Amino acid sequence: MSVDIQGLSIAIGGVSIVGDVDVHIASHSRVGLIGASGSGKSMIARAMMGLLPTAATLTGSIRYEGDEIVGMDDRALADLRGRYVSMVFQNPGSVLNPVLTVMQQVMLPLALHFNLSTEQRRARATAMLAKVGLNESFGNRLPHQLSGGQQQRVGIATALVGAPKLILADEPTTALDSITQRQIVRLLVSLVDEAGASMLFITHDFSVLAHATENCYVLDSGRVIESGTTRGLLDHPRTPQARQLVHAARKLTLRADSGEDDDVVDHEADAEPSTFETPDSDVVRASPDASAQPATTVRKER
Amino acid sequence: MRFLLRRLALFVAALAVISILIFMALRVLPGDVASVMAGTDSPPERVAALRSQLGLNKPLIGQYLDWSWALLHGDFGVSTLTGRTISAQVGARVTVTFPLIVMGLLVAVVIGIPLGCASTLAKSGRVRAFLHALAIVGGSIPALWGGSLLILLFGRGIGLVGLFPSQGFPQEGWAAFSRALASLVLPALSVGIIVGSGLMRYTHAALGELLSSGTIDMAMACGMTRTRAVLTVGLRLAMPQLVSVIGLTFAEMITGVMVIENLFNIPGLGQGLISDLGNRDLIAVQGELFMLAAFFLVIGLVVDLLHRALDPRLNDFAERTR
């Protein structure tokens, strides 16, 4: 699904949060939206989902495959949400419904948009949970009984079960530790590509963006200040704010080789992720890219 | 499970504490119970007879044990004034007070919860402000005044629009069902409106909190409209709080009921208790107070357990309380 955002401005109580933003997402493409906290990036995603707080005022246009959604009433927007556009949230722990089991949560969008028998819904939800690496035993668990990574997998499963054409990932990895972060990004990318959907990935961390998106927009206090391919931006950021974000990302991460960091990034391909059985989170399916390294499972003898 | 046992144990302990409190309250009277009950100028032998009849000359502990043992068998003793057993006397009054409380609660829930939701969900700020103001004013009217206004408006005989009886309760009680019910309408309304506005404010607060939580956003992201998300997911999550609020409202309601029963001259527990207290029929008062206290402790227990059952996190949390 292609998305065209033109002249989007959002204000809450007279204070402008987002000012005249233009964003284009081609179908089957993964686009990043990066900016420091408070730059208004989450607000843009919420506007695309019709989840803006009631006090917010919105101008400009957001078109999905040419259909304008700004000005649509909540009922029409609700039919879109979960069916054509869905969202993965930042803190799954505080967003997942505490009284619904994992299975009930994942089946919710199906119940709202498709008239399937309970078995069909259950089967489709179970298949989706398997895809995100959660086996049967997780079905009747409650959110507070899951780890952060597992909660986010349920969030992703719920977002993707209705086979939407556009996924909005609002800082899906910020609340997770580094290893789980990489797993979740890899999982999202593989599932989005597999479903042929497009994705808007929102974060403040370039190192996460580098793995998740092909091109991206840089946001600073509500304005798009730069855009281009993610790799291009990483190598030659033009505006000072983008440069600062890249600089910070470089300083706070390791090079692929752990020699002293220099400003030029060497381009050898990332080490292919392999399958590791990690006790504190579940088995990660090797991503479908061709050259998967042989699975080397190394466990320290106890 | 562990929590259930602890809660039951405490329920019994609270019951014991209350019974001791009530028992002591009567015994700490200036002067002696028997002489007070017999009346100031009654001859000494009447007082002595009363004393032995009530077993007052036994040590305090003995008296308390006799009383509590009788309580366990549901025997609340005999009223010295009317000669009837207290449990019979109270039984008759309960058949009036309980329906009144239930009708009052119905009115409160019908007013409180929908208006509470509306005051959170309403699109226009003005409607929200008006409903909020309504809740505050509604909650600030003294039961006494509310009742009298209703009498002035709707009371038969004096009210502008004589719809409902403004006094009394049919002698034959519920046999004359329609008249009995009609006579409870105004009292139930006056209790219900006041308690309803309290409920409305609690619902508003509980829902308001929920609106800001992400769970509503998640439900909307799955495909629900905002209103549907709030009314289904929101209310379900607010349920534990609402249940404990309704429990609390039930307890608050008894104050209103006691006042309203006296205002409308309804022969219920409230009016009975006040008159027994007035004519110093202390044994009756002692029994009635205990029964009321036990009734409300049971309500508290039920509400607490319901609260735990409705919120999975709580009973899980209770299992692994850090």
Added chain:
Amino acid sequence: MKGNAEFSNDGLQGAAVDSVPMVRADHVSKRFSRSVDGRQALCDVSLQIKRGESVAIIGGSGSGKSTLVRILLGLETADSGVVEFRGKPVRDKRSPGWRALRRESGLVLQNPFTSLDPRWSVARSVAEPLRVIGIRGHTAVAAAVESALRQVGLEAGRFMTRYPIDLSGGQAQRAAIARAIVAGPALLVADEPMSAIDVAARLQILEAFTALRSARPDMALIMVSHDLGVVRRIAERIIVLHEGCIVESGSTAAILEHPQHAYTQRLIEAASL
């Protein structure tokens, strides 16, 4: 289970044996308070940290690193094993070394927005530890607060009277660091100080810590994190914790160049751009 004593003292033999180590833990173990499968939060952990040394404790969520830190600070009691601060045990409130540890240690927590009392001004929060070391005079307190704020790069005049709600993530965390160092501690512990703030602010915090390292060479630093990239510039030594056990430990360069354990390799892979 191989005793991992040899992990704790490799690379130390060469260093001149300092007086008593600043922090010492010996075979510390701790079970989860209600662990279902008997899994241990910490299994037989031993380590030593010298005066002025900067050590990073790395591990994913659930690796027990925060529990370890709380035990080292005497804020939690281990099921078994010994923990000492300057040679004196600090098992719990009654242990001889506990009071000294309180006075001479500073703690920085993960989320800047919850680690400052929202109803206290920055100056009052930063000044709080001074009471314990007996600095009560108004001018003395103000001077100490100002110098602490300056050390973390916050301009005293502007920030002292601000409230947490008016601060950005980076500023709030730096104020929390100022609070931790205002009483001149011998040991500073930072429990994942950068994971709750965005990347740009993280850099400011990193700079604040590096400035502190040079300004106070004899203050020992324990930095807990799940991100190797963050600690690389701060720690001289890295201890890798996985499922409650030290799986690898050594100098930063050694760990980054030749990671032995698979888990360390995955941590490195997770932290590379």
Added chain:
Amino acid sequence: MTILHSIWARAQGRYALTVISLWIFTALVSSLWTPHSLWATDGYNVWAAPSADHWLGTDGTGADVFSWLMAGSGTNLLIVILTVSVSAVIGLLLIAAMVSGAVMLSGVTVVAVDALISIPTVLIALILAVPLGASIAVIVIACGLGYGLNLARVARPQALLAARSDYVKAAGAAGISPLRVLLTHIVPNAMPTMSVQLSLSAGTAVLAESGLTYMGIGVPSGVPSWGHSLATSVKFINVYPLTVLWPGLIVTAVVVALNLFGDALREAADPVANPALRQVRQRQARPEPAQPRQERS
């Protein structure tokens, strides 16, 4: 002063402040002067309609209704102040127990509060009325106990949140004593909820006074109070409906004012919610440090 200023800024706050200050003013004046002496009864002028001489008319005994209501305001003010302080003390003690480290103490207190809270205040009042008879003490103790329990229950989430927060952990790690942590961190952070609850309880205390006095276990018969005026006028409602209006109006107006004052107080007294409070404390803080300012970061 800034707190009052911020309350005054809002319409609700203005109404609340005017009514409450009027109430306090009348209470003080009434202790010195009332238009007519309370005991000046006039057999011929019974149930008179409002007139120049008797602004609100006279009651069953010919005494001036307005003077009784004025005098009543003093009693009610006393009852409210006593009840709120008793419930504040009980509430704080319970909260201290509930957030205390000792699991036994906090566990038992939590469950005890949940159990005892279901006992309505009127029942406690009735139990107390047996030995004490009708007296202000009955109202104050019964309401104080009941609202203290309620205060502890309502403020418990905030207090627990604060007790388990990072800033309390940091204070503990710095060696601050648990008592000092309670008084300087936990109570102030529970204060916004408590201030609302206390002003709600003040309102409910006024309502309770009118109920209990009507039932004969509140204010003794000779003592003037709004409840007393309401109770006497209600008895003759079918004959003189007008007289019931005044006491009811006053009580409702005052209780509304107390509720609004609570809501306004929560925003005004809380530096987190009230930016004006933060600016003021900045001006009061030490003047700018003298030494040259160098921007470092």
